Amino acid sequence: MLSAVDLAAIWLTLKLATVTTAILLIVGTPIAWWLAGTRSRFKVLIGALVALPLVLPPSVIGFYLLITLGPHGPVGQLTQWLGWGILPFTFAGLVVASALYSLPFVVQPLQQAFEAIGPRPLEVAATLRASPWDSFFTVVVPLAKPGFITAAILGFAHTVGEFGVVLMIGGNIPEKTRVVSVQIYDHVEALEYAEAHTLAGGMLLFSFLVLLALYSRKGRNAWT
Amino acid sequence: MTADEAIHARFCVSWPGFTFDVDLDLPGHGVTALFGHSGSGKTTLLRCLAGLERRSIGSLRFKGEVWQDSERGLFRPTHQRPLGYVFQEASLFAHLSVQQNLDYGRKRVSHAHPVSLQHAVELLGIGHLLDRMPERLSGGERQRVAIARALATSPALLLMDEPLAALDLKRKNEILPYLERLHDELDIPVCYVSHSPDEVARLADHIVLLSEGRVVAAGGLRETLARLDLPTAFTEDAGVVIESVVADHDQIYHLTRLDFAGGNVVVARRPEPVGRRLRFRVHARDISLTLTRAEGTSIINRLPATVIEIATADTPAHVLVRLDAGGTPLIARITRRSLDHLEVAPGKLLWAQIKAVALLA
CATH class of the missing domain: 3.40.50.300 (P-loop containing nucleotide triphosphate hydrolases)
Known part of the structure; x- marks a missing residue:
């Protein structure tokens, strides 16, 4: 029912979403922690920058990334100088673009979770001899667990669902940058409606299940 | 130390x-x-x-x-x-x-x-x-x-x-x-x-x-x-704390005697056994002063005390009088009029009548 090309696209999509989510949790946690705790006047600025992908058309993000990461862009020149080549139209380029595109979906739930915890549990931990790093991993992370799970689910799902940015920065190279959403586009272009139906239906089901999982979590007690 | x-x-x-x-x-x-x-x-x-x-x-x-x-x-x-x-x-x-x-x-x-x-x-x-x-x-x-x-x-x-x-x-x-x-x-x-x-x-x-x-x-x-020079915020609730020992229980009248340096007070029967330490608090507003040991009064707790100093209270009508009852400091809040009538001055020996005692246990 699924062709080898379709399976390759699904595999690539899952790989991209997994790598992107892992990177976002590592990069997004300190950003969210800083945003939750800071009184800096740059908080608003950084918060707005992080939220930009929520409102910008994916083609705009893709366009600027293409220029920045391209052979004449500043990042492109850096990656060439480092001997990494240029990122657009590679899997690595897709990861960078996806991470930027899905950043707010990871940072915002984490920030909300950290803000809900507040400074008090950290003060309590400090009076019980826990160093800041110690208390972050033994108090903040467990208390923010629901936030981490929400962030991971949203980051993963949103990366699976992207199309515009991928098309701009990744092109449409089988097994390298051709993800499911692009593959559906190709099927429709080629009037292969049956194949498009299979993949599109799968995406619909996947997205629905993800949201179902997310909302049923929110109804539950956060600690259990 | x-x-x-x-x-x-x-x-x-x-x-x-x-x-x-x-x-x-x-x-x-x-x-x-x-x-x-x-x-x-x-x-x-x-x-x-x-x-x-x-x-x-x-x-x-x-x-x-x-x-x-x-x-x-x-x-x-x-x-x-x-x-x-x-x-x-x-x-x-x-x-x-x-x-x-x-x-x-x-x-x-x-x-x-x-x-x-x-x-x-x-x-x-x-x-x-x-x-x-x-x-x-x-x-x-x-x-x-x-x-x-x-x-x-x-x-x-x-x-x-x-x-x-x-x-x-x-x-x-x-x-x-x-x-x-x-x-x-x-x-x-x-x-x-x-x-x-x-x-x-x-x-x-x-x-x-x-x-x-x-x-x-x-x-x-x-x-x-027992200091009198504290700001008004504290004097409106002025009073002293006295450390006492349960000395005796009166079975007939259901009373308990508490001994402390310089005297004793009698309070309603306490559950604590004889010998137990007990703190109580006497508010300045619950102490009145008499020149002689008053008889014919329902107040049973009367202590002889010497006036140490006099200070202003939270209202212009009142003054705070610090007394020494055999080593235990007391503070009385009386009217300025009583102060003049009784000719209260440092060194004068008076009787302090304690109207109420707040036990802290």
Whole structure:
């Protein structure tokens, strides 16, 4: 029912979403922690920058990334100088673009979770001899667990669902940058409606299940 | 007490509209009450002692160890200070059971345990709660666990920020006996923030009175409360605390005699056995003065006392009279008219009639 090309696209999509989510949790946690705790006047600025992908058309993000990461862009020149080549139209380029595109979906739930915890549990931990790093991993992370799970689910799902940015920065190279959403586009272009139906239906089901999982979590007690 | 046994603290912190500026020596033993109205800086002082107020400028020396010296850029972070802190509201880690909460601090302390976890659990009567999650505890139980958790780290200094404030009277009365046991059984200096005069009178040995971010008075509880030069905010509730011993029970009239230096008082029958120490408080407004030992009065508690000094009270109609009853200080709040009628002056011998006694147990 699924062709080898379709399976390759699904595999690539899952790989991209997994790598992107892992990177976002590592990069997004300190950003969210800083945003939750800071009184800096740059908080608003950084918060707005992080939220930009929520409102910008994916083609705009893709366009600027293409220029920045391209052979004449500043990042492109850096990656060439480092001997990494240029990122657009590679899997690595897709990861960078996806991470930027899905950043707010990871940072915002984490920030909300950290803000809900507040400074008090950290003060309590400090009076019980826990160093800041110690208390972050033994108090903040467990208390923010629901936030981490929400962030991971949203980051993963949103990366699976992207199309515009991928098309701009990744092109449409089988097994390298051709993800499911692009593959559906190709099927429709080629009037292969049956194949498009299979993949599109799968995406619909996947997205629905993800949201179902997310909302049923929110109804539950956060600690259990 | 040698200088090294004490706690020397000097802090200055400013927020818009509030400046906290204190310089005081706290004793290295017993319970010191930090007393004052809300916004007086009690909690700020406690947080400065704990190192939770990073913006505070000043110095702190705890029994010879420097914990903070802003001039030399020294600041020992909270987690490196051997202290226990009990917060005003429940502060248990919600993701850990009672046992895990107790273990959290204890596991991070390397030195020997003069106060074992076992002792703390027994002292606070929480042995039956160890497997519970914090959300399944009552407010009083949570505070008892929080106190035990602080004690389990064998702190050299125990800081308590109104640990009873969030509790109703019933819960307060449930915890107070544990705090008294703490006071009697542990040799740790305790700083206890409170705005309840009765709590202070019941638990404290020393007192620091704070008002608008400054220290108004500090010293031994009895001497400090018997001072007349405190700001009006404190004199409207003026009174003394007297340490007594249960001396005798009168079975016929259901009365109990309490002896103290310089005399005794008789109160309604107490459950405590003869020989038990009992603190009570006498409000200045509950003492009246007579020139002679009045007969034909329903007031049974009359003590001969010498006038020491006279000071203004909270209203222009009243004055505060400090008396000495055989070594026990008393304060009477009488009208200015009575002062003139009775010709009250320092050195004069009078009879103090005590209308009511507030027992603190």
